[in-house]
Amino acid sequence: MRASLRIQSVKDALENAITGLGTSRSKVTAGAYVADPLLSVYDLEILFADNDLAHTIVSKPVEDALRGEFRLVRGDEDREMAEKICRRLHELDIRQAMFRGGTFGRLFGGAGSVMGVRGAGSLESPLAEGQGELVSLTGWDRQDMLPRTYFPNGEVETYTWQRVSNGIQSWMPQVVHASRLLTFPGATTTSRKRQENGGWDLSILQRVYQALRSFDSMFSSTDAMFADASQAVFKLQGLIQSLAEASGTSAAGNDVTSRLQMMDLFRSSAKAVVLDAGDVTGVGAESFEVVDRTSLGALDGVIGQYYVRLAAAARMPLTVLLGMAPSGMNATGESDLLLYFNSVDVYRNDVLTPRLKRLVTMVARELGDEDPDSWEVCWPELQRPKPLDVATAENMKVQSVVALVTAMALLPEEVALNLETIAPTLGVTVDKEARRKALVEALKELGDREMTGPMEVPEEEPVGVSPNTRVSERKTPAAAKGGAGAK
Numbered sequence: 054m055r056a057s058l059r060i061q062s063v064k065d066a067l068e069n070a071i072t073g074l075g076t077s078r079s080k081v082t083a084g085a086y087v088a089d090p091l092l093s094v095y096d097l098e099i100l101f102a103d104n105d106l107a108h109t110i111v112s113k114p115v116e117d118a119l120r121g122e123f124r125l126v127r128g129d130e131d132r133e134m135a136e137k138i139c140r141r142l143h144e145l146d147i148r149q150a151m152f153r154g155g156t157f158g159r160l161f162g163g164a165g166s167v168m169g170v171r172g173a174g175s176l177e178s179p180l181a182e183g184q185g186e187l188v189s190l191t192g193w194d195r196q197d198m199l200p201r202t203y204f205p206n207g208e209v210e211t212y213t214w215q216r217v218s219n220g221i222q223s224w225m226p227q228v229v230h231a232s233r234l235l236t237f238p239g240a241t242t243t244s245r246k247r248q249e250n251g252g253w254d255l256s257i258l259q260r261v262y263q264a265l266r267s268f269d270s271m272f273s274s275t276d277a278m279f280a281d282a283s284q285a286v287f288k289l290q291g292l293i294q295s296l297a298e299a300s301g302t303s304a305a306g307n308d309v310t311s312r313l314q315m316m317d318l319f320r321s322s323a324k325a326v327v328l329d330a331g332d333v334t335g336v337g338a339e340s341f342e343v344v345d346r347t348s349l350g351a352l353d354g355v356i357g358q359y360y361v362r363l364a365a366a367a368r369m370p371l372t373v374l375l376g377m378a379p380s381g382m383n384a385t386g387e388s389d390l391l392l393y394f395n396s397v398d399v400y401r402n403d404v405l406t407p408r409l410k411r412l413v414t415m416v417a418r419e420l421g422d423e424d425p426d427s428w429e430v431c432w433p434e435l436q437r438p439k440p441l442d443v444a445t446a447e448n449m450k451v452q453s454v455v456a457l458v459t460a461m462a463l464l465p466e467e468v469a470l471n472l473e474t475i476a477p478t479l480g481v482t483v484d485k486e487a488r489r490k491a492l493v494e495a496l497k498e499l500g501d502r503e504m505t506g507p508m509e510v511p512e513e514e515p516v517g518v519s520p521n522t523r524v525s526e527r528k529t530p531a532a533a534k535g536g537a538g539a540k
Contacts, residue, residue, distance in 0.1 A: 089263065091249065094161060101160055106265060109374060110367045111257055112467055115155040117394075119148060125413060127424075141416045150190040150235070150407060158237030161195035162254035165236040169216065169231060170416075177211065180232040185502035187415050189502045190235070194236055200252040201228060209252060226381055235408055244425065264366035266273050275352060286338040287313070290331070369393060393434040406430050447476050466492035 064281065068075035075082065092100075100107040125135040150166045157164035165506040167176070173185030198212040212234070239254030246255060258265070316326060331338035364371050370389030371377045409430050417425035452473055457463040469488045472481060 062121070088261075092256055092259055097258060100258055100265075104265070104269070104361070104369075106268070106374065106375055107258055107261075110261055110265075110369065112156045112402065113369070114397050114400055115159065115374060116403055117151055117154055117397050117435060118155070118432075121436065123409070125428050126431055126435055127429060133419065134417070135428075138413055138416050138422075138428070141420070145187065145190050145412075147190070147409070150192065151409065153192050154235065154237040154408075154538055155193040155400075155404065157192075158239055158254075159257040162196040162242070162250060163198070163236065165234055166190040166192055168233050168235060170233070176214075176233055177228040179230050183418050186419050193234075195251075195253050198234075199231070207430075214269060231528045234409070236265060237408070257338065261363075261366045264363050268359050268363045271356065273355070284341050287316070290329075290337040290339060290344075308309060310464075317415030319484070321420050355517045390436065397435055401432055413479045415534075443478060447478060451476055464492065464495050464523070466495055 070076065073079050077083075101113035102108075103110060125138055134413050154165045167190070168180070168187060170180060170185035170193060171188045173180055193214065197216055200209045200213055201213045202210045209231055211231065212229050213226045214229045240241055240259060242250070242254040247253065289309070300511050316328075320324065326341045328339040328341060329337065352408065360375065360377075364374055367374055370391060370393050373393055383479070413428050413430065414425045417428060454463065454468055458465055458468060466488050468475065469483050469487060472483055473480070
């Protein structure tokens with residue numbers, strides 16, 4: 054007998070057949086996510102040029118990442134070579150190239166610079182390591198580079214480089230090999246979405262677009278609500294009857310228009326509304342009143358939630374995105390800034406540093422450096438410490454050094470020679486040459502002591518007794534003077 058197989062579905066959600074909760078009749082489960090249309094290059098340019106929040110979301114992390122001057126370091130501390138490399142990079146306007154590449158890469162999903170290398174063949178040929186001299190960095194963005202050929206793994210091998218402005222091509226297209234491009238990415242994008250987007254990453258604004266549009270729509274609606282918050286109402290006695298008696302003529306309409314113009318004239322000149330009080334009994338009197346149409350007291354809380362939603366989509370704290378000061382009890386915003394600066398550090402390490410190090414290696418090799426790959430890029434701290442925190446930390450360091458000097462683990466001369474590192478904010482000038490001489494003498498004295506052994510401290514001799522006198526013959530000072538205790 055064949056065993057019957059029964060397939061049983063297991064669900065981990067609550068269903069209620071009566072109310073429809075969790076079933077196809079539920080209002081909640083009826084909703085579904087659909088793909089938003091991809092933002093075109095034209096839409097992205099408009100947002101970046103005209104919308105201040107979109108501009109901040111795109112460019113602010115790049116600005117913060119490039120804040121301050123980077124340093125080049127390696128084990129041998131070759132400062133002279135490091136200065137030569139930095140000087141050469143500044144001649145190539147490296148900061149502007151990195152800023153524009155990073156910003157437009159985030160905006161369009163792809164941007165960078167074409168590396169002009171003298172003596173390295175045509176742009177179409179691959180760029181070999183150590184070949185030629187880097188002479189220029191020419192900026193480009195997604196509109197300028199069209200993927201032309203691909204490697205078997207799907208990566209772009211060559212691009213067609215063209216400049217198009219207002220639909221007009223500026224020069225003849227050129228073929229550029231991917232190895233000659235310094236490319237900056239956009240948002241993290243899947244392979245299928247890249248193919249759908251013409252081989253490029255998605256823009257940073259693609260995921261923020263819905264929240265940004267809702268935010269701006271909320272403010273536009275708020276403007277309309279404030280404009281219609283109160284409505285002026287004129288009550289004219291017999292207005293409908295006068296209009297009905299006109300029966301197609303414009304006499305009544307002209308009378309009403311003239312009356313309103315007269316009221317507006319008096320209101321603008323006398324700052325008052327002049328009305329007809331009617332006859333003696335008050336019949337036929339006109340009236341004017343302002344009617345409140347809505348209450349705007351609850352808008353503050355609603356607007357605040359839109360703030361939070363936009364900041365979450367942009368992955369920026371409100372202090373950075375909108376310039377808002379932290380509010381609430383003991384609110385400093387330090388945790389929000391810490392999270393933001395951590396994301397900027399990730400952008401530095403994952404995007405800026407590898408591309409900058411490639412240029413550093415090329416320039417170092419041109420300058421004759423024997424080990425051009427050993428240079429490391431060091432960025433300055435993003436968050437500047439407060440003066441009080443700096444002074445407190447420096448004071449603790451000084452106290453630790455004083456303790457080491459007291460314990461004779463350090464010499465005072467060693468501390469003086471490294472005072473700029475120990476306490477850089479003191480601004481004390483030290484004669485280093487004199488301190489070096491004193492350090493040499495102190496070390497020599499310590500060496501002599503180690504050779505002869507520890508110094509012996511002689512016992513204190515009694516007053517008036519010669520060192521050659523036998524111990525049995527020595528007398529106390531009192532006995533020697535014939536004082537108390539003498540025999």
